[in-house]
Every structure is written in structure tokens, then in C-alpha cells.
Amino acid sequence: MLHRCILLSGFCAILFSGVAQKPLFLWYDHPALNWNEALPLGNGRLGAMVFGGASEELVQLNESTLWSGGPAELESNHEAQFHLQPAREALFKGDLVNAERETKSMQGLYSESYLPMLDLHLTMEHDSITTNYRRDLDLQTAMATTQYSIGAIEYTRKIFVSAPDQALVLQLEASKPGSLSGTFSVNSLLPIFIAHRDVNGFTVKGKAPAHADPSYVQYNDPAVVFEDTSHCRGMRFAVTVRATSEDGIIWVDNTGLRFKGCSSLLLTLCAATSFNGFDHCPDREGLDELALVREMELGLGGKGFTDLQQAHIVDFQRYFSRVSLLLGGPDHAELPTDQRLKAYDAGATDPGLEALYFQFGRYLLISASRPGGPPANLQGIWNPILRPPWSSNYTININTEMNYWPAEVCNLPEMHQPLLNFIGNLAQTGAITANHFYGCRGWVAHHNSDLWAMSNPVGDLGRGDPKWANWPMGGVWLCRHLWEHYAFNNDTTWLRATAYPLMEGSVRFCLDWLVEGPDGYLVTAPSTSPENAYRAPDGNSYDVSVSSTMDVSLIRDLFINAFLARKTLGLEGGLSDTLLFTLGRLMPFQVGSQGQLQEWYRDFPDVEPEHRHLSHLVGLYPASLLDAFAAPSLANAARQTLIIRGDAGTGWSKAWKINLWARLRDGNHAYQLLRELLHWCGEADSHGGGTYSNLFCAHPPFQIDGNFGGTAGIAEMLLQSDKGSINLLPALPEAWQSGSVTGLRARGGYTVDITWKKGRLHSALIHASSDGTCFVMAKAKLHLKGSYFRKKHTVISFPVKAGRTYRILAH
DSSP: OOOOOOOOOSOOOOOBTTBOOOOOEEEESSOOSSGGGSEEEESSSEEEEEOOOSSEEEEEEEETTOBSSOSOOOOOOTTGGGGHHHHHHHHHHTOHHHHHHHHHTTOOOOOOOBOOOEEEEEEESSOSOOEEEEEEEETTTTEEEEEEEETTEEEEEEEEEETTTTEEEEEEEESSTTOEEEEEEEEOSSOEEEEEEETTEEEEEEEOOSEEOOTTOOSOSSSEEOOOTTSOSSOEEEEEEEEEOSSSEEEEETTEEEEEEESEEEEEEEEEEOOOOTTSOTTTTOOOHHHHHHHHHHHHTTOOHHHHHHHHHHHHHHHHTTOEEEEOSOOOTTSOHHHHHHHHHTTOOOHHHHHHHHHHHHHHHHHHOOTTSOOOBTTBTOOOOSSOGGGGOEETTTHHHHHTTHHHHTTOHHHHHHHHHHHHHHHHHHHHHIIIIIOOSSOOOOSEEOTTOOOSOOSTTTTSOHHHHTOOOHHHHHHHHHHHHHHHHOOHHHIIIIIHHHHHHHHHHHHHHOEEOTTSSEEOSSBOOTTOOEEOTTSOEEOOBSSOHHHHHHHHHHHHHHHHHHHHTTOOSTHHHHHHHHHTTBOOOOBOTTSSBOOSSSOOOBSSTTOSOOGGGTTTTTSOSSOTTTOHHHHHHHHHHHHHHOSOOOHHHHHHHHHHHHHTTOHHHHHHHHHHHTOBOOTTOOSSOEEOTTSOEESSSBOTHHHHHHHHHHHHHHEEOTTSSEEESTTOOTTOOSEEEEEEEETTTEEEEEEEETTEEEEEEEEESSSEEEEEEEEEEEEETTOSOOOOEEEEEEEEOTTOEEEEEEO
């Protein structure tokens, strides 16, 4: 059950036992040699990658709404419905060849692509030979700094991306007056032109393509199309660059913005697109991007660097400083981060690096996902490539969901809002897709989506592989995020007005999608298990089956949560009875011949036993269907599945495994995988997931979901609350003998601080935000300080009052 304790959404004190967070820096003794060494900045909308060159600086820029294309073509396959029943009949007869053929005939078009905006170049007019070089990223201020000396002159460059002022801010300083001279210029992979010049700045306008094929599509020429005679597709954008200085001179010519003889210089960059919503043409119905950037410039109002910096830091720290993590033991912060990561990969003990990685994930979520904007995509908001890997889109068979696993537990619920709002857009397009492709009620989403809330199965009308293209459970999985946001916050008004109606729409689709199978159960057909394949008795490999365990897990989870939502809202009978009846008829979980949780309708062997996806374990994490207490045999089967899958995999796959092992309360195995995730990857590495020098997760290539999954995994090792109680240190590894964490959130509306010593819980603070009953459990015997009850138990419960804090002591 959920305990009715609403989390305080204002600023809460998170210091615990007088412990303060250590400084959190990524730092290096040389400029970035490639993109995966550059440092990320962002305000949720404008993203920047800072390379830190001394004589030649590069700042690569993105804007979160700059995508190719326009509103999704949702009715792209008018024959799709006619292939659904033949696909089912073929599956029930065991005709797998025809089942796959019919399934491929239900595919639509591919998604659009997230794009780079432009590169900002700074060329300094001084020697290239430097001393005392350092560049860093301060996670606590969200600011990148580059420092170096040339002779006796010290140069400092500070860059941040402000959310309050919606601008990139760059400050140049030199210790000797009049020593700053150079040029700012821009270029782009997209068509751009100078729209305006004046004495101290310029404005650039540009246009995104009407369509860009995914990078893995090689059969179209051209793959990137700019022309659209309808004037609908193709986003416009504008960027303004402006500089001021108290001395020296600034002017603009054909080479860019030039400055000479300055002691300090302030540059601001504002950017906007014509994006006007997922269902409006960005060209003929788009917003006025020039008016938007001019409004941003006016908002800067002649502010100086100090004022801009102060507003930025106050804004950023009201989110970031909610949580601290201290892990006792060696801390090699004196090493440059790339050397530190390599030493760790070679076996060094460095819990400080593990804590830094945890906080880096929180930093990235604040920087990539802010209320009012789109969700973080496969690369957050950072991408330098015109046709990026997997279109840098929303891959909703795991990756988009993983992006937001840390949002609630790591005390960043505001950063969850872009995804929650996006689900509402997806439900609108998904209702058209459900009807057009399948003749079903409700709404559906598949493997991919994009800024335009595309919901159809991808594959370019039959050219895609069903193992990823035809999976129709994306919307069902996303509904878990709606329920989780309610579970952590207990906002019944939001549940009634927003979350539950979207959940009900997904329920309606599932009720229509389920059919009675040969064994009498209600099944999904056709069904896949992203992105795996099985070996059938004929010896061949197939993708399409009946009622994969992932399908059943997600539908079961949705139905349970929808039933609980209805009960919370006082909606009895009707659909509630249907949900209970249907839950009883779903295909049950099955244990296979190797003791594993069966992935398929039958106990088929996997084509790739160590496949990176763990789709059939979604019921263990992030859902809570395979509980070690309530269903020990299924939890053991899940454990055996993980053993068979092994610990190898891509970066995000390792991150998922951290969470899975933590949910099984095996902290040592979760920690082993954390060390695997922090395996250093060089630019040339193409196999085996890990972490790049800038701490970005390596699939490879870069995918940000592994960062977010890793942060969520560390939180899962320290705190769990999925079973109706607060479980303290459920998967604490032996490597973390002492430490403290403050500000984590638990379902039911609690904020939790924990301290441990010698590998055992020492004490905890439970901050309640509404009246109710709190349940707490741990491996130690617990006692509520001030309680009249002297007997100690591993599970305790006590009444709580809003605004009160309760201290738990361990014995």
C-alpha cells in the first residue's frame, strides 16, 4: 500500500549529522581531444559541449527542440489491419515464417532525428604554448572553467548555460590588462546565414531538414532531405551572439565577432527554434524564432557576469543540493578524471569516484530535462552528428524509461515532468495509431518516438526487423512512470486529472489487444521480446511469438497500478472488475528447464544467451512483480536468468543489471557491475560497454541512459520502497563499509537520510510530509528514538505527522 505522506516540494534541509558534500569536479590537465572528452553543460533546452582548447576553443551547441521533420505521418499503412488476424492465425498454428511475414506487413515509417545546431569557435591571438593548464566541470555550480598561463599572464575562461536567463554565458579574463584579443565565429552542419550584424554581435538563422533517415538506413539517396513543397516540415532556428567589455574594442566583420585589447570580455548566446508543438508544422505554423531570441536578449537586460552567474547557481543548486552521498575510503580526486578512471579500471579503490559518478547522473538530468521542454533523448540534449546513432530519438523499449529511473528516488521530480507531459502527446497520436494499425481502442506506442510523438511501429513499411520494430508495449511501459510519480508524491489531484486517464487509455488498448490463445489464457499476438530472438524446434531463428514474458509483465503491472489508481480515486466496479478478471486470465510466469525465468511462450533456447536486453526481467525491476518475499521461486528464476545472461554487455545493459541485482538484494554483485560500468573506454573502443573520459556512458557509442541507470542503481542499493515500506541499505556492498546519504526519496512521500558504519546501518532520519503510518525495515534491529516500545525488530511501524522528522537507530 502507499502511505499518504506527500513529499515537501519546496526546499528541504538535506544536511545530516553535520556532514557536507565534498567538492565534485571532473578535471583534466589537457584540452579535449574528441567529443567524448568534452564537458557537458545545459539548462534543459540549450546544450553545450566544451572542449577547453587554449588557443582554439570549441563549444558545440544543441537546442532540445531542433529535430528534423514535422508532425508524424500516423496513417502511413492502410493495409496494416488486414494482416493482424492472419499473423495470429499463423502463430497459433505454429507457422512462424508466415507469422513474421504478416507482422512485418504492419510496419510504418521511421522516426525523425535530433540534430546539432552549430559550433561556436573562439580563436585567441596568443601563443599556443601554455603552462599550468586545467579545465574542469564543477557539478555543484554547473560551470566549466578553463585556466592556463602563457608566460606570466594567467587566462581564465568560465562557461555556463543559464536556465533563469536562457542563455549560454562565457566570460574571458586575463591577469594582465588588455591581454585578450581574438575572434568568435560559428559554423553548422545545417544551412545557416548571417541575418543581422551590429557593432558587438550578430544573428544567425538556419533550417533543419524536412527528413533525415536513421543512420542504419543505407538505401535512400539522399538520406537527408531539406526540400518540402508543403512548407510544413523543416524547423527554423535562430542564434544571437553578443559580446561586451569594459575596455578594448569589439567589432563584427565577415570573419565573425572580433575583440582586441580587452582585460575581460562577456559573451552571451541565445538560441530558439520555430517549434510550436508536436502537432503543428514547424515551418508555416512555427513560432517566430527571431522574436524569441530577441526577447531572450532583452531579458538579459545588460546584466553583468556576476549577476548572471549568481542567478544561475541559485537556480541549479535548489535541485542539485537536495542529495549528498559520501562513501568512506580512498578518494583520488587529486588525479585528473581520465587518469582516475583508468586507475579505477585497473583495480584501484576509489569510492569517491563512485559518488562522483552518482552525482554526475543527477547533474545530467537537471541539465538535460527541465519542465516545459521535451524529454531527454538517447543522448540527453548533446549530439554533434547530423544522422546520429539510432537518430538520437526516444527508444521506448528501455532507453527512454531508464533516463528517468533516478528522477523520483534522487529527488528530482521536476525533471520527470518533460517525460510525463510527453506521454500525454503520445496518447493523442497513439489513439490514431491504435485504430489505424489494429482497429483497437485506447492508445498505443511502439519501439521508437521523437519530438513529434510518433507512435506507429517503425520499419519503413516492411523493411524493419520485428524484434524491435513491431513491439507495441511502449505506451504500457511509460504508464509506469505516471504511477511512480504519484507513488512518490501522492498528488491525488494530478492522478485524477492527468495520470489515470492516460493509464486508462493504455488499459483500453491492452484489453482489445489481448486474445484467447490455444491454452485458454489471454495472450498478446504477435509478440516480441525486445530485441532478442529464439531458436525454434526447426533450428531456425525467429523474432515473433505469443505472449512474451515482457508483454505479460508490463500488462500485469499496468492493470495492477490502474486498479490501485481507481481504488484511490473511489472508482469502484466496472473497469475495476474487468481488470481483476483479466489479470486472472493472463499467461502466468514460467520457469524454464535451466531454472531461468522463461522469456518466451514456450521454453525456446535463445539465439544469443548473453543478449544485452533483459526484457523479460522488467517485472523484477523497475516493476515489482518478482518479489523475493512474496514469490521466492520466481525471484530465484530471475536470479538464474541474470547468471545465464552474464555480466558483459553494453553500458546501459550493465546499468540495468546493477538495478536488477540490487532489487535481488545482492549488493556485492551490483557493486561488481558498477565497477564494470566504470570500465574506461577510449574513443576507438567499439566493443564492451563502459565509460568515456568525460564520464559519459559508452554503449558504445555514447548513450546517456547508462549514466542515469547507473545513478538509479546506486540509489537502489541504498534505499528501496517498492513493497510499501522503506527498506534501508537493502543491497549495501561490502566495499562500502562506511558512508552517508541524504535527501533520497521513498514512495509514500518520504525523504530519507541514512548513515552506516562498519558495513551496518547506524541510523536514519525519516522526514514525513503528511499524516500516516510509516513502515521501515532493515537487516539490523531497529528502534524509533523516543518510542516507548523497548523491543527492537527488523521491521517497525509508527504513526507520523506532517512536517515531523523521525530518527531510527540500529542495533
